[in-house]
Amino acid sequence: MSNSTNLTMDKPTPTSLLDTGAQGLIGEPLQRTEGPLKVSGNATYAAEYALEKVAYGVLVGSDFTLGKITKVDAESVKSLPGVIDVVTDFDSFARNPQQGGETKAPTQGVEDVAYRGEIVAIVVAESFEAARDAAHRVVVEHDAPKAEGRYDFETQRHKTDKPADDQIPAHFSQGDLAGAMAEAPHVLDVTYTTPSQNSAAMEPHATTAHWDEDGILNIYGAYQMPSSDKQQLAKALGVSASKVRIIARYIGGGFGSKLGIAPEAVAAAIAARQLGRPVKCVMARSQVFEATVRRSNTEQRMRLGADAQGKLTAIGHDSLVSNLDGEDFFEPCGMATHFLYAAENREINHDMVRLDWLLAGSMRAPGEAVGQLALECAMDELAEAIGIDPIELRHINEPDCDPETQVPFSSRQLTRCLDEGARKFGWDKRAAPGTTRDGEWLVGLGVAAAARGNMLQKSAAKVTINVLGKATVETDMTDIGTGTYTILGQIAGELLGIPLEDVEVKLGDTNSPPGAGSGGSWGAGSSGSSVYLACENLREQIAEKMGVAAEGLTLKDGHAIGDNRRVSLSELVGDRGLSAEGAIAPGKQEKDTRQSSYGAHFAEVGVNTTTGEVRVRRMLGVFAAGRILNEKTARSQCLGGMTFGIGAALTEDLIHDPRNGKLVNRDLAEYHVPVNADVPQLDVVFLEERDVHANPLHAKGIGELxxxxxxxxxxxxxxxxxxxxxxxxxxxxxxxxxxxxxx
Amino acid sequence: MHFTINGQSHEVEPDIRTSLLDLLREHVGLTGSKKGCDHGQCGACTVLINGRRVNSCLTLAVMHQDDDITTIEGLGTPDNLSPMQAAFVKHDGYQCGYCTPGQICSAMGMLDEVKKGWGSHVSKDLTNPELTDEEISERMSGNICRCSAYPNIVDAIREVAGADA
Structure with a gap:
């Protein structure tokens, strides 16, 4: 019997072994298995490995915005006590991070500075203090820029190019939008703008680089997708991917900002190679803001046309987004607009404004997070204009299949989420605008739909049962706070009938089978399926040893039960143990069905009548995302997403100085992420759902919903x-x- | 110089530029205290100095001769968690875990401040504050959690405070 099971999702998986498991782990609100390590300070993040002879690297960012470097004045600081060297490599240093999942190197070459804060050198010293001091003293001389800087979106917004198609086409058109708008009795034509944002994960980007005696580069890095990051870094350094190992057991948050290899990893690896000793490099918080990645600012024109009853005949969503020269990524604002509401005439376009600002890339729910600010506010405005309830408007425009491709939805409970939420939240108490008062506060209720496309990525895992009857799961998948350690343990424990405490999950090491990595809400579905498939294979192996059919086998509490016998797994697997690999890959189901998670948000806010201050008083999110694997960690993901929503709505605004391209607010005191006092007790409700088209777990993504x-x-x-x-x-x-x- | 860290004596000669946070992380090997911003803006580095919560990135090590410093490692171990640590696990008061040591140290210091009757911006009674959810949120707002476990952090602290009262 082969000890690997692979599945390409070309067909639905009508049954899931998770529904017949006997261990009782799936869906339960179980505590995180790595929790005790995290709350006691024993979880080890990228900069926390005690390596012998480690040197400290501090990055030097450009303090000018554009121009060619003529000299990095290293000599003046090399004599400072403790300083080992100032390392730069104009050709190899990363100009900016790579996007997630790419296998090419990030854009390299830092001699021609492309934005302010670009990392141009690394100072290495015996102590952090010496390196920091020297880094501050390094003078980088440069020529005047050849062209005038493009620092102001307003002055550049008319010079656009059409970006290459990516996750969605840059431009899309169906029917006759202008004609439909001209004929519609109710029309809305408004423009929303959203600013640049920063993921602001609590752990700054960090790498400890160590070339070992075998010429292997070991990277302890804060990275979400080690499999592809390894390839990106290898290409940047001109070495074979087999010579790079990335270890990312704990990552202090990512939210997209740690998807691709960032400048600190390339700089630390080059310095470590040059100096022949390990180099630890942690970005300063200001460098995280200046030299990693932002969510693009957006300008979104929304056009909606509806008939007298509120049925949409036209949807137009035109977005202007920005990025650096040479970078293809565009913020896909119209992602969910493609399928959220029915309307025959549609245009969904994205155009790019080139700016000399830092890289734009993925931040939690790229596209949907800002795109639904525009679409869902526009729906609210349209409902008001027509004079119907905004939930009713969404009911009227609920499509029965994908409105563009006509393929069926794999599962969709948007209207149920809205109705259930309305009931729970007390939506019927909503009054006319400006008419509810509580002391000095005006109080109001709001609703919006939520949709986040479901994705499956290639992912592999190995599962082993040892002579003690304990299981080990290995994959280079990561847990960035998402609960991966726990849910992979639950899946293995459920399918193998092994208590959770006897399942060890080893993540974040590229020596293990390549996992999907954490991004795009695909982690649980993809890596969970690979573990599922490995366990399915193990169940067959166990059945064979028991001499029963796999279907007749029950695994529970470390025992195999079948044919009126109950045998311990320990005894069955013997000294050699059993192992299997599982691998999942996306297939035809992606195109044959429209896959997305759905939800409904309800908010109650107070607006101060004197100051205009807005306070969120309560929020409810009702979500349907297929099978919920762990009610506790899934709920926490939703709390986190909703809080990002509070930030996007009320506080987060990364400001670029239009005169010189400098980031005005490059720290956590000036870039305002929500703090505890900004967030009330939030309610989260999950609707029961299974999605047989998504994966064998029947689960869909939840991290960005x-x-x-x-x-x-x-x-x-x-x-x-x-x-x-x-x-x-x-x-x-x-x-x-x-x-x-x-x- | 001499420091008492988690009840143990440490003799270290730090660079005068070394923050207390870097002393702990880079010289004593206690990496539980986290560096999130190095500017006193995020709270991930919060430790207890002589019982009071302090952003250890904002204070130089040389200012703490003979001080009694408690870090997250001093509150409990994975096999023997303190009640606050256990409550954070139970209520899922964290996700990525990076701000968590600071949150927990901060919570310990904060409860002591309330016990001493220190008022806050939201206290109805400035000399005898009651530990409402609003008080907890206000007093914990120096500790940023970008994963946004705030509601769960409040649940965890409320439970521990209630058991204590």
């Missing part, structure tokens, strides 16, 4: 509270004040 639409519910609640519609995010008090009713 919570952010999609969340900010729109808040914005719509602000309008309901005070009657002021702010279309320029974030909704800060200065944008509300003028429109408030007179005192």
């Amino acid at each position: 919570g952010i999609s639409g969340a900010g729109a519910a808040i914005a719509n609640a602000v309008y309901n509270a005070c009657g002021v519609r702010v279309r320029d995010f974030p909704i800060t008090l200065d944008k509300i004040l003028d429109g408030l009713p007179a005192m």
Whole structure:
């Protein structure tokens, strides 16, 4: 019998072994298995490996925005006590991080500085203090820039190019949008803007690089996708991928910012190779802001046309986004607009404005997070214009299949989420805008739909049962706070009938089978399926040893039960143990069905009648994302997404100085992520669902569903509270004040 | 110089530029305290100095001769968690875990401040504050959690405070 089981999702998987497992682990709100390590400070992050003779690297970023470097004045700092060297490599250093999942090197070459803060050198010293001091003193001389800087979106917004098609086509058109708009009795044509944002994961980007005696580069790195990061880094360094090992057992948050190899890894690896000793390099928080990745700012024109009853005949979603020269990624604002609502005439376009700002790339729910701010606020505005309830408007426009490709939805419970949420939240108490008052606060309710496309990525895992009857799961998949350690243990434990405490999950090491990595909400579905398949194979091996058919086998509490016998796994597998590999790959189901998770957000806010300050008073998210593998960690993912939504709606605004391209607010005191006092107790409800088209787990992605639409519910609640519609995010008090009713 | 860290004596001669956080992480080998911003803006480095919560990145090691410093490692171990650590696990008061040591140290210091009757911006009674959810949120707002486990952090702290009262 082969000890590997592979599955390409060309067909639905009508049955799942998770429904017949006997261990009782799936779906339960179990505590994180790695929890005790994290709460006691014993989980080891990238900069926390005690390597012998490790040197400290501090990065030097350009303190000018454009121009060719003529000299990095290293000599003046090399004599400082403790300084070992100033290392730079104009050709090899990464200009900016790579995007997630790419196998090419990031854009390299730092001599011609492309944006302010670009990493141009690394100072290495015996201590962090010496390296930091020297890095601050390094003078980087440069020529005047050849061209005038493009620092201001407003002045550049008319010079666009059409980016290459990516996850979705850059441009899409169906029917006659202009004609439908001209004929529609109800039309909306409004423009929303969202600013650049930063993922602001709590752990700054960090790499400890160590070339061992076998010429292998060992990277302890804060990376979400080690399999592809390894290839990116190898190409950047000009070595074979087999010479690079990435270890990322714990990652202090990512949210997209750690998908691709970033400048610190390339710099640390080059310095370590040159100096012949390990180099540890942690970005300063200001460098995380300046030299990693931002979510693009967006300008989104929304056009909606509806008939007298509110049925949409036209949907137009035109987005302007920005990025550096030479970078293809465009913020796919219209991703969910493709399938969220029915309408015959549709245009969904993305155009690129080239700016000399840092890289734009993925941040939690690229596309949907900001795209649904626009779409879901526009739906609210349209409902108001027609004079119907916004939930009713969504009911009227619920499509029965994908409105563009006509393929069926794999599963979709959007309207149930809305109805269930309305009931639980007390939606019937919503009054006319500006009419509910609580002391000095105007109070309002808002709703928005949530949709996040479901994706499956290639992922592999190995599962072993040893002579003690204990299981080990190995894959280079990561847990960035998402709960991977726990859910992979649950899946293996359920299918093998082994208690969770006897399942060890080893993640984040590229010496293990390549996993999907953490991104795009595909982690649980993809890596979970690979573990499922490996365990399915093990079940067959166990059945064979038991002499029963796999279907007649029950595995529970470390025992195999079948044919009226109960035998311990320990005894069955013997001294040599059993192992199997599982691998999942996306297939025809991707095209044969439209796959997405859905939800509904409800928000109640207060707007201060004197100051215009907005406070979120309560929020509810109702979600349907296929099978929920762990109710506790899934709920936490949703809480996190909803809180990102609070930030996007009310506080987060990465400001680029239009005069010189400098980031104005490159720290956590000035870039405002929500703090504890900004977040009330949030409610999360999951609807029961199975998606047989998604994967054998019947689970869909959940990590980004919570952010999609969340900010729109808040914005719509602000309008309901005070009657002021702010279309320029974030909704800060200065944008509300003028429109408030007179005192 | 002499420091008492988690009840143990340490003799270290730090660079005068070394922050207390870097002393702990790079010289004593206690990496439980995290560096999130190095500017006192995120709270991930929070430790207890003579019982009070302090951002250890904002204070130089040389200022702490003979001080009694408690880090996350001093509160409990994976096999023997303190009640606050156990409550964070139970209520899922964390996700990636990077801000967590700071949150927990901060929570310990914060509960002591409430016990001493220190008021806050949201206290109804400035000299005898009641530990409402609003008080917990306000007093824990110096500790950023980008994964946004805030509601669960409040649940964990409320439970521990309740058991203590």
